[in-house]
Amino acid sequence: MSKPTTGPFEKTAGWLDWFDGPSRPRFVLPPGSVDAHCHVFGPGAEFPYAPERKYTPCDAGKAQLFALRDHLGFARNVIVQATCHGADNRALVDACLASNGKARGVATVRRSVSDDELRLLHAAGVRGVRFNFVRRLVDFTPKDELMxxxxxxxxxxxxxxxxxxxxxxxELWDFFSALPTTVVVDHMGRPDVTRPVDGPEFALFLRFMREHPNVWSKVSCPERLSVSGPPALRGERSAYVDVVPFARRVVETFPDRVLWGTDWPHPNLKGHMPDDGLLVDFIPHIAPTPALQRKLLVDNPMRLYWPEEL
Structure with missing residues (x-):
């Protein structure tokens, strides 16, 4: 567990701590790049965590997120509501409003949300809702409510x-297929990267995207999917190499429907906390050409979250 630091990445140490010394990426992001999957946690004294949460993070607020954005070279963020805040979107909304238009949000809402509340969320910058089906993180919401x-x-x-x-x-295929909106899959549906990239499990996910042109995918979170893990040697930049074939396959097959994000501050992650600069250096391995990099980091997220600026 790292100790509290000073400066823009100052934080309070806690059970779920984030890496406080992100390196400068060697990969230079295209101008206007968007970190399309990240979170804010609290601070808990201002934005309490949900009583029903299944993990408790350390505080990781908007000031730290925006400092990381600038440090890595991103222009914008898409902030996704994490399960530790439940359907209380106040921390997310506060961060979006403080961003001067540089952040959009993906909220969690319940059936009881009013139309006025949805309009207020929209005015704050929310452009999507998240449905979580990972049993170890949440209790399933009934599908009729989600629909x-x-x-x-x-x-x-x-x-x-x-x-x-x-x-x-x-099990979820038919429900996902019936959703009436654009659908964005987090982290490629969490494939088992110890299995062949051409194997039947990942082929099913690719077929799902191929048969449903409204489905997009984030090719993020190699640190969650990898078995090989981070670099073993100090200064080495090649990491999470076992995830590369899967993410690259998605990017090259569906270049207009992919997004990428840091997942900062990496909630509920076991084993190690990644260096976010190293995660940025993962990008050219999965999007090897400038054209693919621009689609992944600029064109696609702008089309989905800031279409009024195109």
């Missing part, structure tokens, strides 16, 4: 972000 929410947000032009694990895709 009702998806139908209600459709007129706002919002999309649905879905988080699930690869073995659950067959």
């Amino acid at each position: 009702e929410i998806a139908t209600r947000i459709q007129p706002l032009g919002w999309h649905v972000v879905i988080y699930f694990e690869a073995p659950d895709l067959p």
Whole structure:
């Protein structure tokens, strides 16, 4: 566990701590790049964590997120509501409002949300809702409630972000296929990277994207998927190499429907806390050409979250 530091990345040490010394990436991001998957946690004294949460993070607020954005070279953020805040989106909304238009949000809402509340979220910068199907993180919300929410947000032009694990895709396929909005899959549906990239499990995910042109995927979180792990030697920049074939396959097959994000501050991660500068250096391994890099980091997130600026 690292100790509290001073400066823009100052934090309070806690059970779920984040890496406080991110390196400068060697990969220079295209101008206008978007970190399309990150979070804010608290601070808990101002934005309390949900009583029903299944993990408790350390505080990681908007000031630290925006400092990291600038340090890494991103222009914008998409802040995704994490399960530790439940359906209380106040921390997310506060960060979006403080960003001067440089952040958009993906909220969690319940069936009881009013139309006025949805409009207020939209005005704050929210452009999607997240449905979480990872059993170790949340208790499943009934599918009829989720479908009702998806139908209600459709007129706002919002999309649905879905988080699930690869073995659950067959069971969830029909529900996902019926969603009336753009659908964004978190972290490629968490494939098992010890299996062949050409194997039947990942082929099913690729077929899901191929058969549903409204489905996008984030090619993020190699630190969650990898078995090989981070670099073993200080100064080495090649990391999470076992994830590369999977993410690169998605990027090259669906270049107009992919997004990338840091996942900062890496909630509920076991084993190690990644260096976010190293994660940025992962990008050219999965998007090897300038054209693919621009689609992944600029064109696609702008089209989804800031279409009024195009």
